[in-house]
Amino acid sequence: MTETIAAIATPRGAGGVAIVRLSGPDAVAIAAALVGRPPAALADRRLSAGVARDDDGARLDDVLVVAMRAPRSFTGEDVAEIHGHGGVVNAGRLLRAVLARGARLAEPGEFSRRAFEHGRLDLAAAEGLLGVIEASSERAWRVAQAQLEGRMSERVAALRARLTAALAEIEACVDFPEEGLEHLAATDVAAEVAAIGAACAALAATFRLGRALRDGVEVALVGAVNAGKSSLFNALLGRERSIVSAEPGTTRDYVEARVEWDGVTVTLVDTAGDRIATEDVERRGVELGRERSRRADVVLWIDEAGAAPPAEVLEVLGDAAAARMIVVQSKGDLRPAVAGTVWTSARSGAGLDELRARVLAVAGALDGGSDEVIVTSERQRGLLAGAAEAAAAAAAALTNAVPLEMVAVDVRAALAALAALTGDEVGDDVLDVLFARFCIGK
Numbered sequence: 001m002t003e004t005i006a007a008i009a010t011p012r013g014a015g016g017v018a019i020v021r022l023s024g025p026d027a028v029a030i031a032a033a034l035v036g037r038p039p040a041a042l043a044d045r046r047l048s049a050g051v052a053r054d055d056d057g058a059r060l061d062d063v064l065v066v067a068m069r070a071p072r073s074f075t076g077e078d079v080a081e082i083h084g085h086g087g088v089v090n091a092g093r094l095l096r097a098v099l100a101r102g103a104r105l106a107e108p109g110e111f112s113r114r115a116f117e118h119g120r121l122d123l124a125a126a127e128g129l130l131g132v133i134e135a136s137s138e139r140a141w142r143v144a145q146a147q148l149e150g151r152m153s154e155r156v157a158a159l160r161a162r163l164t165a166a167l168a169e170i171e172a173c174v175d176f177p178e179e180g181l182e183h184l185a186a187t188d189v190a191a192e193v194a195a196i197g198a199a200c201a202a203l204a205a206t207f208r209l210g211r212a213l214r215d216g217v218e219v220a221l222v223g224a225v226n227a228g229k230s231s232l233f234n235a236l237l238g239r240e241r242s243i244v245s246a247e248p249g250t251t252r253d254y255v256e257a258r259v260e261w262d263g264v265t266v267t268l269v270d271t272a273g274d275r276i277a278t279e280d281v282e283r284r285g286v287e288l289g290r291e292r293s294r295r296a297d298v299v300l301w302i303d304e305a306g307a308a309p310p311a312e313v314l315e316v317l318g319d320a321a322a323a324r325m326i327v328v329q330s331k332g333d334l335r336p337a338v339a340g341t342v343w344t345s346a347r348s349g350a351g352l353d354e355l356r357a358r359v360l361a362v363a364g365a366l367d368g369g370s371d372e373v374i375v376t377s378e379r380q381r382g383l384l385a386g387a388a389e390a391a392a393a394a395a396a397a398l399t400n401a402v403p404l405e406m407v408a409v410d411v412r413a414a415l416a417a418l419a420a421l422t423g424d425e426v427g428d429d430v431l432d433v434l435f436a437r438f439c440i441g442k
């Protein structure tokens with residue numbers, strides 16, 4: 001027996017309306033009882049006004065109640081919603097009243113999970129749904145809506161269909177070696193499997209952008225004392241947030257601020273200037289700045305003369321420091337541009353647009369105008385990378401004349417990863433395709 005679950009579906013706090021949502025076999029009966037009516041009195045998908053009362057008949061709130069009976073509901077089960085006035089206490093009282101009538105408090109994500117279990121949305125779409133709810137920029141929202149709409153699932157389904165067809169060819173050759181092997185060579189299954197693997201890898205690689213859109217990117221400004229870091233930080237921010245002065249060693253602690261560039265949330269981190277500090281406070285400040293810079297997605301090395309960072313700085317920044325570093329020439333109004341740097345002036349604003357674009361490019365988040373099918377979760381990325389690896393292994397095995405049974409194992413592993421992405425299992429579809437394409441009865 002499935003239990004009937006209930007939860008407040010609207011955000012906590014003061015608001016015009018709060019919604020208590022129920023799903024499960026008793027959802028409609030509980031909502032109806034709350035307003036003192038029989039379940040049949042709630043017409044499907046029609047709002048009914050009523051007075052919600054607790055078990056003892058005490059008045060709780062004026063509400064609107066709606067029943068959405070299975071299967072035409074979000075979860076695919078009977079769903080009911082109670083729309084009451086907003087407010088933490090009011091919504092809490094309504095929720096307690098439905099719990100008292102037999103509903104159980106829902107676990108996080110349990111409504112969506114039930115929707116998935118009843119086939120109302122697949123796993124990729126469920127992740128898209130989460131992305132829509134969590135989107136902090138228009139661009140992140142667009143990507144999430146495309147995923148909710150099924151773009152990722154369609155793409156994965158197409159790859160699965162191609163891979164299933166390739167597996168069918170391979171399986172046929174396992175069963176009928178003489179006729180099969182010639183057929184396999186003629187259709188060039190190896191090239192097809194390799195192409196599918198490459199497509200999976202390309203899709204997995206979009207996660208850099210997906211993650212940037214979801215979590216934002218961190219950009220640390222580092223350099224020697226007085227290099228103009230805080231001035232550039234303020235100029236990029238468009239307001240005076242960090243203290244600027246001609247005195248070297250002005251910034252003691254790191255300072256953070258958020259901006260949005262091209263729909264990507266960017267956290268700028270201004271750090272204490274690098275020098276052999278004599279005071280404890282400054283030394284600690286430099287250390288904290290370095291720690292912060294080590295985990296930044298992009299590091300701006302700021303220098304008035306446009307000089308590259310010393311080896312010691314690259315060492316401190318650790319892995320792949322050079323790949324995520326941009327050398328920025330500061331105070332450009334005082335000197336001509338040095339080749340190989342981004343030439344900027346905090347005073348005149350020169351070069352700031354170019355710097356923003358370079359930051360997004362290094363973070364892999366440049367707006368290419370086609371943010372349609374973007375991997376937005378580590379789960380999806382891992383599965384696609386796994387599928388890519390297995391497909392590449394299968395393609396290599398095919399060209400190296402490894403026994404076909406073993407090739408089929410790799411192809412099945414790739415298929416299983418793709419199936420897991422949308423939450424399906426590899427079913428009998430492989431066999432279905434095989435039998436449909438070859439005349440087994442002969």
Ligand SMILES: Nc1nc2c(ncn2[C@@H]2O[C@H](COP(=O)(O)OP(=O)(O)OP(=O)(O)O)[C@@H](O)[C@H]2O)c(=O)[nH]1
Pocket residue numbers: 223224225226227228229230231232243244245246247248249250251252271272273274330331332333334344345346347348
């Ligand atoms: N002409 C000119 N001067 C600048 C520019 N940017 C910064 N300065 C000057 O350079 C000096 C140092 O600037 P800051 O922004 O405080 O430098 P910083 O790198 O944050 O310095 P510390 O925090 O001490 O490490 C100040 O006197 C600024 O006015 C610029 O674009 N043009």
Ligand SMILES: [Mg+2]
Pocket residue numbers: 229230231242243244250251270271272273
């Ligand atoms: Mg500073």
